[in-house]
Amino acid sequence: MCGKFISLEGMDGAGKSTHIPTILNALKLRGAEVVSTREPGGTLLGEQLRELLLQQDMHPETEALLMFAARREHIAQVIEPALVRGAYVVTDRFADASFAYQCGGRGISFEKMLDLESWVQGGLQPDVTLLFDVPVEVSIQRLASARAPDKFERETADFFNRIRNAYLRRAADCPERFRVIDANRDIDAVRQSVEEIVASI
Secondary structure (H helix, E strand, C coil), X not given: CCCEEEEEEECCCCCHHHHHHHHHHHHHCCCCXXXXXXXXXXXXXXXXHHHHHHXXXXXXXXXXXXXXXXXXXXXXXXXXXXXXXXXXXXXXCCHHHHHHHHHHHXXXXXHHHHHHHHHHHCCCCCCEEEEEECCHHHHHHHHHCCCCCCCCCCCCHHHHHHHHHHHHHHHHHCCCCEEEEECCCCHHHHHHHHHHHHHCC
């Protein structure tokens, strides 16, 4: 595969989605094909599973399995074909979100998640992961003024603390691909950090 795979991660309300256009525009200026996608979702089946995952209460292990089912379809239909073509793939969340939300938030064992990751992804990992990090209270404050919240966005501060800690642990475990961005700054400062990271890819 000769393309580049970029993932964006962070708690709900961290502001990562705000900076997707900046990333896409910077990459398009290079003249390459750019594929923008998201998880859960990215395919017809993935989007159907997204509705269930964001709205329907279920057992935590069912949630994890459905996340990885959507991811397998996403990889097969969108990500791998684009990388083979030499495209840049930019995804709003990938497997790190499962380690944060299902391991950190829901309490599923790290070992089970590693097994799922290995089975579904093989050796596929993003080349670069931008982790937008904010304090939990900032995340909750931003969500309060957003659209109608999904089931994850309605969770408690303790849940979000566990997610944030899981993300930061994951970043510490994989420093070669993570770029942690302080997203508790004004939007222009965050954008500048994003542009600098993208320029280095």
